[in-house]
Amino acid sequence: xxxxxxxxxxxxxxxxxxxxxxxxxxxxxxxxxxxxxxxxxxxxxxxxxxxxxxxxxxxxxxxxxxxxxxxxxxxxxxxxxxxxxxxxxxxxxxxxxxxxxxxxxxxxxxxxxxxxxxxxxxxxxxxxxxxxxxxxxxxxxxxxxxxxxxxxxxxxxxxxxxxxxxxxxxxxxxxxxxxxxxxxxxxxxxxxxxxxxxxxxxxxxxxxxxxxxxxxxxxxxxxxxxxxxxxxxxxxxxxxxxxxxxxxxxxxxxxxxxxxxxxxxxxxxxxxxxxxxxxxxxxxxxxxxxxxxxxxxxxxxxxxxxxxxxxxxxxxxxxxxxxxxxxxxxxxxxxxxxxxxxxxxxxxxxxxxxxxxxxxxxxxxxxxxxxxxxxxxxxxxxxxxxxxxxxxxxxxxxxxxxxxxxxxxxxxxxxxxxxxxxxxxxxxxxxxxxxxxxxxxxxxxxxxxxxxxxxxxxxxxxxxxxxxxxxxxxxxxxxxxxxxxxxxxxxxxxxxxxxxxxxxxxxxxxxxxxxxxxxxxxxxxxxxxxxxxxxxxxxxxxxxxxxxxxx
Amino acid sequence: xxxxxxxxxxxxxxxxxxxxxxxxxxxxxxxxxxxxxxxxxxxxxxxxxxxxxxxxxxxxxxxxxxxxxxxxxxxxxxxxxxxxxxxxxxxxxxxxxxxxxxxxxxxxxxxxxxxxxxxxxxxxxxxxxxxxxxxxxxxxxxxxxxxxxxxxxxxxxxxxxxxxxxxxxxxxxxxxxxxxxxxxxxxxxxxxxxxxxxxxxxxxxxxxxxxxxxxxxxxxxxxxxxxxxxxxxxxxxxxxxxxxxxxxxxxxxxxxxxxxxxxxxxxxxxxxxxxxxxxxxxxxxxxxxxxxxxxxxxxxxxxxxxxxxxxxxxxxxxxxxxxxxxxxxxxxxxxxxxxxxxxxxxxxxxxxxxxxxxxxxxxxxxxxxxxxxxxxxxxxxxxxx
Numbered sequence: 001x002x003x004x005x006x007x008x009x010x011x012x013x014x015x016x017x018x019x020x021x022x023x024x025x026x027x028x029x030x031x032x033x034x035x036x037x038x039x040x041x042x043x044x045x046x047x048x049x050x051x052x053x054x055x056x057x058x059x060x061x062x063x064x065x066x067x068x069x070x071x072x073x074x075x076x077x078x079x080x081x082x083x084x085x086x087x088x089x090x091x092x093x094x095x096x097x098x099x100x101x102x103x104x105x106x107x108x109x110x111x112x113x114x115x116x117x118x119x120x121x122x123x124x125x126x127x128x129x130x131x132x133x134x135x136x137x138x139x140x141x142x143x144x145x146x147x148x149x150x151x152x153x154x155x156x157x158x159x160x161x162x163x164x165x166x167x168x169x170x171x172x173x174x175x176x177x178x179x180x181x182x183x184x185x186x187x188x189x190x191x192x193x194x195x196x197x198x199x200x201x202x203x204x205x206x207x208x209x210x211x212x213x214x215x216x217x218x219x220x221x222x223x224x225x226x227x228x229x230x231x232x233x234x235x236x237x238x239x240x241x242x243x244x245x246x247x248x249x250x251x252x253x254x255x256x257x258x259x260x261x262x263x264x265x266x267x268x269x270x271x272x273x274x275x276x277x278x279x280x281x282x283x284x285x286x287x288x289x290x291x292x293x294x295x296x297x298x299x300x301x302x303x304x305x306x307x308x309x310x311x312x313x314x315x316x317x318x319x320x321x322x323x324x325x326x327x328x329x330x331x332x333x334x335x336x337x338x339x340x341x342x343x344x345x346x347x348x349x350x351x352x353x354x355x356x357x358x359x360x361x362x363x364x365x366x367x368x369x370x371x372x373x374x375x376x377x378x379x380x381x382x383x384x385x386x387x388x389x390x391x392x393x394x395x396x397x398x399x400x401x402x403x404x405x406x407x408x409x410x411x412x413x414x415x416x417x418x419x420x421x422x423x424x425x426x427x428x429x430x431x432x433x434x435x436x437x438x439x440x441x442x443x444x445x446x447x448x449x450x451x452x453x454x455x456x457x458x459x460x461x462x463x464x465x466x467x468x469x470x471x472x473x474x475x476x477x478x479x480x481x482x483x484x485x486x487x488x489x490x491x492x493x494x495x496x497x498x499x500x501x502x503x504x505x506x507x508x509x510x511x512x513x514x515x516x517x518x519x520x521x522x523x524x525x526x527x528x529x530x531x532x533x534x535x536x537x538x539x540x541x542x543x544x545x546x547x548x549x550x551x
Numbered sequence: 552x553x554x555x556x557x558x559x560x561x562x563x564x565x566x567x568x569x570x571x572x573x574x575x576x577x578x579x580x581x582x583x584x585x586x587x588x589x590x591x592x593x594x595x596x597x598x599x600x601x602x603x604x605x606x607x608x609x610x611x612x613x614x615x616x617x618x619x620x621x622x623x624x625x626x627x628x629x630x631x632x633x634x635x636x637x638x639x640x641x642x643x644x645x646x647x648x649x650x651x652x653x654x655x656x657x658x659x660x661x662x663x664x665x666x667x668x669x670x671x672x673x674x675x676x677x678x679x680x681x682x683x684x685x686x687x688x689x690x691x692x693x694x695x696x697x698x699x700x701x702x703x704x705x706x707x708x709x710x711x712x713x714x715x716x717x718x719x720x721x722x723x724x725x726x727x728x729x730x731x732x733x734x735x736x737x738x739x740x741x742x743x744x745x746x747x748x749x750x751x752x753x754x755x756x757x758x759x760x761x762x763x764x765x766x767x768x769x770x771x772x773x774x775x776x777x778x779x780x781x782x783x784x785x786x787x788x789x790x791x792x793x794x795x796x797x798x799x800x801x802x803x804x805x806x807x808x809x810x811x812x813x814x815x816x817x818x819x820x821x822x823x824x825x826x827x828x829x830x831x832x833x834x835x836x837x838x839x840x841x842x843x844x845x846x847x848x849x850x851x852x853x854x855x856x857x858x859x860x861x862x863x864x865x866x867x868x869x870x871x872x873x874x875x876x877x878x879x880x881x882x883x884x885x886x887x888x889x890x891x892x893x894x895x896x897x898x899x900x901x902x903x904x905x906x907x908x909x910x911x912x913x914x915x916x917x918x919x920x921x922x923x924x925x926x927x928x929x930x931x932x933x934x935x936x
Binding site: 111116139222236322330345516 | 621624644645646654655659661662664761791792795797798801802806807818821825826933
């Protein structure tokens with residue numbers, strides 16, 4: 001009953017909007033508008049040589065970006081979860097903080113920092129040594145890859161870190177006692193056990209890289225680098241008449257690409273055991289890195305300073321400048337803050353964003369826990385289809401998925417209210433959250449559940465007393481992740497937010513495209529503060545629940 | 552392509568007419584009953600109605616949903632607030648980009664839930680709505696026909712020539728923005744024609760000619776007057792394309808690029824806030840200013856048409872126009888208002904570009920055909936793949 005009901009819910013949230021998109025590719029006008037069935041959209045895209053070129057360019061950026069992000073995130077997660085690197089909580093907090101920074105202002109800050117010759121970093125390098133002013137150029141393949149990876153690594157860390165935490169250290173100790181070095185242990189013990197989390201994170205990161213829009217739009221276009229999403233934007237928004245059909249064909253090609261990766265992932269993991277948490281208990285003892293612990297600490301701190309602190313400082317300074325990008329004392333002003341805080345619209349956006357974020361994260365976690373449970377712990381026949389369905393909204397670029405949500409949800413009575421935004425965000429967050437729980441659940445042994453059932457516990461009692469306590473770190477992590485996505489995401493809500501639902505993300509976007517980045521910076525900092533409040537609240541609540549729950 | 556579009560639009564129009572006819576036949580009596588009990592219904596425009604009737608009906612509707620390009624700046628909010636104070640009619644602001652607006656509005660109309668009354672944007676967008684029959688008559692607006700008002704252009708120019716119902720509410724002009732260090736005044740361009748000179752090689756930042764961008768406007772205007780070879784020569788001097796047109800003036804001020812074609816007065820207003828002496832200069836081209844008008848459309852299926860007409864009327868009043876001019880670089884359409892930065896209001900008095908084609912045909916169709924002339928040269932110059 002539960003699997004069927006859940007599948008119907010996911011179908012309504014995912015398959016229905018996707019179905020509208022697929023229909024749109026065969027329709028000569030936007031769905032709902034008068035038109036005829038046609039193959040023109042498919043022909044136009046598939047016979048266009050540019051499609052192949054753009055696919056190659058997108059892959060050339062997404063593949064190294066994914067590898068770099070995965071490498072960074074795995075290294076960070078390993079250091080923090082499995083070694084004696086100092087100030088772990090501090091480092092974890094810094095990575096979380098980086099994840100909280102909104103993307104659009106972050107990219108604009110990097111345009112100021114890394115523009116050729118006149119960028120602040122280039123100017124600094126120019127004063128340090130001759131020729132230094134030309135070293136950094138964010139308008140390049142390198143810029144797109146490095147900045148994209150820096151943006152993805154903190155998100156992937158959130159996925160990989162719980163998997164490292166859940167690993168039994170006796171496995172590592174056994175390897176070390178058998179004479180294996182730290183690196184060999186990592187390579188032969190840790191990484192194979194982490195394969196589900198690494199594969200899921202790698203695919204997620206690849207998908208994010210392929211559907212990334214802000215970075216290629218702002219940094220790629222000036223360098224004549226066009227990718228899938230900028231092409232989709234051109235088709236949907238750039239012409240005389242919006243060609244949504246062709247844009248959706250491109251989006252479906254991307255969906256097929258990522259869908260096949262998910263199939264590959266399940267094939268690779270089939271028939272192998274990744275259980276590390278069983279009924280016999282486990283210890284998580286940190287590995288001693290010796291003097292290398294400080295090197296690891298400094299390396300992580302440097303990463304944060306360059307990719308987190310620097311753009312944040314630029315964002316903060318911008319919010320106090322008469323004109324963004326021109327940072328000097330004679331441009332100092334507090335008027336953007338006083339204007340923003342004095343506006344009813346801003347306060348309404350904050351309240352709506354908070355409400356939407358909380359609801360979307362809570363509903364998303366509940367739905368995702370059950371999806372993951374059904375996928376990993378039951379033999380229900382439709383579980384694979386359910387897993388694939390949950391991936392849908394992530395595999396299609398948000399630019400296009402938002403159209404699917406709009407066309408699907410405009411008919412509902414709740415259209416024009418906050419609730420329709422919540423629904424879209426729940427759907428958008430499903431792949432992330434369900435992946436989060438799936439990677440944790442495959443590490444949990446079935447004997448825990450079996451022993452509870454043998455002792456007479458009902459399924460619901462087993463779920464509440466065995467599963468939930470074990471999943472607590474993942475629940476907190478997923479909630480925070482979904483909350484952050486809901487508060488920050490722009491593309492999904494841009495067509496659904498409006499008079500009935502004000503979102504800070506759309507406000508930031510509109511102020512940015514209108515050229516008032518100083519105002520956008522103020523709102524972006526408010527958004528960051530909102531995310532931090534949600535993060536702290538979730539951690540405190542989790543701690544309290546843990547203290548109250550029976551051991 | 553154009554024929555294909557026309558076919559779709561035609562069939563949509565027919566369907567709309569059939570639907571309206573059915574609505575009128577089937578729901579007229581129900582509508583009368585609903586009006587009698589005070590239920591707000593969509594007013595059917597009668598040609599002989601008085602403005603007092605419109606005002607009375609508008610006040611009953613009590614709301615206008617105003618969609619416009621960009622963020623709700625000071626002028627927009629002040630105008631909305633003043634209108635609310637004058638008439639007690641609430642203004643709901645619905646800012647969005649062109650594509651977002653169209654996607655949302657199309658879906659809403661298909662579901663019978665159109666929520667937007669008015670769309671404001673650059674005139675090409677409004678004229679495109681007019682060409683597809685997606686706007687509707689706003690009747691007679693007292694402010695538009697007030698005698699003796701010195702308009703920069705007649706707000707009713709399209710209506711009077713039978714080209715749909717775009718109300719022109721502002722006028723703006725483009726110019727050339729130049730960095731003083733990279734391109735000193737003695738060597739700098741004085742006209743659009745000058746930009747052909749190879750001495751400007753790798754100095755120019757061009758707004759990418761895509762959709763209704765400023766770059767498209769430049770390409771279309773320049774091609775019409777100077778021809779294909781001019782486009783080729785200028786594009787050969789382009790260092791980079793940008794889609795961040797609002798950011799571009801700042802890039803010129805910072806010295807990232809030497810010349811930007813071509814910002815509006817709104818874009819330049821931002822860098823005008825920098826301390827003087829400015830590291831840049833505005834060049835009002837000797838061969839003329841390329842004009843752009845801002846349009847406003849009363850949308851088909853607008854749920855509050857009378858209140859919307861009142862707002863369209865208000866936006867042409869001196870008070871509303873002065874609010875627009877109070878914004879640094881804010882565009883306006885009446886010459887009897889005082890711009891906050893007169894140097895940025897050159898469009899009101901400057902010589903227009905030859906054959907300045909800011910006409911209905913240009914805005915609705917030719918704009919995109921002409922601006923596409925830049926495409927092969929951009930590819931040849933390696934600026935686009």
